[in-house]
Amino acid sequence: MGLGIECLRSFKKNFCGAILKKKSRPFSIYLLKPGHDATNSLRLEHKLTSTISAKSLPESASLFVLDAVPSQPWWRAYFEVQADLPQNRKGALVFLPVDDRCFALTFGLVYHSLLDEAIEHDFGLRVTLNCVDPLELKSTDTLEPGEARRQRTQMPTGADLTYFDFDRDSSVIKSITGKVAKEYAMLFGQVTGASSLSISSDVEAAALPGFCKRLLELYGSELYKTHFPGLQNIAPVKDPATISELDEALVEAVRHGDDALFLVLPEIVDYGSGIHYAAFTGEGTSLVYSEVYLKNYVDYLSKHDKQRQELTLVDLKRHGLDLCDSDGDKARHYNIYRCMIFDTSLGESSHTYHLMEGKWYKVENSYIQRLRDKLDPLYVDLSLPDFAQASEGEYNQAVAEQNDGVICLDKGDISPTGQSQVEPCDLYGVEGDIALLYHVKRSTISAQLSHLFNQGVNALELLKLEPESLAKLKALIAGVVGKDKSLFPDEPLDGKRFRILFAIITHKVKTGKSDNLPLFSRVSLSRILRAIELMGAECRYGFVSDASVPEPAKPKVRKKKVAAALTEEPTMVSVSEAAI
Numbered sequence: 412m413g414l415g416i417e418c419l420r421s422f423k424k425n426f427c428g429a430i431l432k433k434k435s436r437p438f439s440i441y442l443l444k445p446g447h448d449a450t451n452s453l454r455l456e457h458k459l460t461s462t463i464s465a466k467s468l469p470e471s472a473s474l475f476v477l478d479a480v481p482s483q484p485w486w487r488a489y490f491e492v493q494a495d496l497p498q499n500r501k502g503a504l505v506f507l508p509v510d511d512r513c514f515a516l517t518f519g520l521v522y523h524s525l526l527d528e529a530i531e532h533d534f535g536l537r538v539t540l541n542c543v544d545p546l547e548l549k550s551t552d553t554l555e556p557g558e559a560r561r562q563r564t565q566m567p568t569g570a571d572l573t574y575f576d577f578d579r580d581s582s583v584i585k586s587i588t589g590k591v592a593k594e595y596a597m598l599f600g601q602v603t604g605a606s607s608l609s610i611s612s613d614v615e616a617a618a619l620p621g622f623c624k625r626l627l628e629l630y631g632s633e634l635y636k637t638h639f640p641g642l643q644n645i646a647p648v649k650d651p652a653t654i655s656e657l658d659e660a661l662v663e664a665v666r667h668g669d670d671a672l673f674l675v676l677p678e679i680v681d682y683g684s685g686i687h688y689a690a691f692t693g694e695g696t697s698l699v700y701s702e703v704y705l706k707n708y709v710d711y712l713s714k715h716d717k718q719r720q721e722l723t724l725v726d727l728k729r730h731g732l733d734l735c736d737s738d739g740d741k742a743r744h745y746n747i748y749r750c751m752i753f754d755t756s757l758g759e760s761s762h763t764y765h766l767m768e769g770k771w772y773k774v775e776n777s778y779i780q781r782l783r784d785k786l787d788p789l790y791v792d793l794s795l796p797d798f799a800q801a802s803e804g805e806y807n808q809a810v811a812e813q814n815d816g817v818i819c820l821d822k823g824d825i826s827p828t829g830q831s832q833v834e835p836c837d838l839y840g841v842e843g844d845i846a847l848l849y850h851v852k853r854s855t856i857s858a859q860l861s862h863l864f865n866q867g868v869n870a871l872e873l874l875k876l877e878p879e880s881l882a883k884l885k886a887l888i889a890g891v892v893g894k895d896k897s898l899f900p901d902e903p904l905d906g907k908r909f910r911i912l913f914a915i916i917t918h919k920v921k922t923g924k925s926d927n928l929p930l931f932s933r934v935s936l937s938r939i940l941r942a943i944e945l946m947g948a949e950c951r952y953g954f955v956s957d958a959s960v961p962e963p964a965k966p967k968v969r970k971k972k973v974a975a976a977l978t979e980e981p982t983m984v985s986v987s988e989a990a991i
Contacts, residue, residue: 539604
């Protein structure tokens with residue numbers, strides 16, 4: 412009898428608790444920039460309707476609904492499936508004014524209807540940093556701007572940021588997922604922050620204005636500086652006058668092809684969904700390209716008689732980059748301005764400014780000075796001749812022919828059996844009891860320099876740890892110099908005493924030292940330097956004057972249709988702007 416009563420009480424308690432517990436619902440919440448609301452934040456070609464009413468819509472809110480015409484899945488015709496299989500695409504977007512700002516709440520795949528330039532792209536991340544428990548992080552998305560490399564790291568249980576292999580100096584946090592701190596548990600439990608704030612909450616529709624007001628307070632907080640000290644060595648630029656000057660500098664860089672400027676995807680993309688191609692919009696029909704490069708954007712403009720020297724800031728924000736499949740069906744849309752990464756400075760200011768994902772950041776002077784203090788002492792005069800050849804390979808060969816103390820090992824291989832090719836260096840020499848490994852690159856573009864620095868450390872690691880790689884290097888040297896190895900003795904190799912020398916070919920004045928390098932190339936070199944020092948080797952860098960004559964412009968030839976998956980040339984799949 413007693414057991415039956417206890418079971419009844421337990422059932423009653425759990426049953427009533429289940430009845431009283433509110434249902435939690437998923438929300439994706441964006442904050443719009445000042446001056447943006449339902450009247451000016453949607454793309455012109457959006458397919459949402461505002462004619463549908465809603466009884467529980469908060470006061471002053473606006474509802475837009477996606478009610479697309481049902482369509483058949485592609486595989487129905489592919490397999491000739493004998494059934495009608497209509498797919499319905501539904502979604503909604505609610506604009507919610509709060510104080511003097513406006514939020515956009517998205518449900519379903521409608522977020523791409525919002526204008527990129529209307530969104531505060533740091534909203535979700537900053538709110539998350541201010542309310543998440545720093546010891547209960549589950550996932551991070553990071554960006555290494557120097558190489559435009561993105562990485563997602565997940566943990567099975569909550570952990571602090573150190574467990575995510577996050578380098579505060581070379582990476583930027585783009586998204587964080589974790590459990591919120593106890594004092595914010597009444598708002599939501601788990602939170603993911605990027606451009607939007609992704610949460611599950613039991614908040615009722617009538618309470619959304621107050622709920623979003625609390626989010627606005629969290630967005631304005633600087634609590635994250637306490638929870639994540641040193642997380643951001645760069646701070647967002649808020650002054651409109653400064654932003655205007657920086658935008659002018661960007662436009663000039665685009666017009667003149669500045670080496671510090673390049674085009675990247677502004678977020679992680681799920682390539683498993685078949686989205687492997689890019690097309691441009693804004694000036695007419697676009698080819699479909701297999702890679703996202705600035706030169707492809709310039710090529711697109713020239714096909715429509717739009718010269719880069721004519722571009723304006725309005726053009727950069729009007730022109731678009733669309734990710735799509737091979738048929739040109741769009742999956743993502745970004746404006747070109749948001750896809751640009753650029754470093755610059757203003758006038759006599761010692762500040763460095765960085766453009767990333769449509770927002771300008773000022774880099775702390777102390778951080779720039781720390782990089783300068785670390786890297787400038789490593790600058791050396793390499794005493795290499797000016798570059799006047801057509802390629803790096805020809806230059807390396809010419810240097811070796813003119814200098815008895817240097818040999819060319821360009822395209823050599825020291826990788827262990829069964830592994831991908833790894834070059835030991837481009838040029839090799841010996842100074843005293845130290846082996847000199849020169850790595851040569853004709854570029855001051857951040858992504859290419861990061862690749863150069865990684866080549867240096869990868870080759871050194873093999874030479875330090877793999878006896879087979881060291882033996883292969885000796886064989887390569889012997890194959891070039893023959894029996895007379897007086898200038899290239901084996902002793903430095905046997906003692907594993909190495910000095911890595913990065914030779915960067917540039918038009919810039921050599922005395923600029925580390926300031927000649929893009930910001931994130933300095934960060935990358937600083938990180939590589941640490942790795943080289945840990946392996947017991949030396950690292951130096953220097954510049955080679957570029958005295959080559961630019962090749963004359965060549966007329967563009969319309970290429971035959973090829974499979975984009977097998978080539979880096981654009982396919983001839985044309986995509987009309989109406990279709991994308």
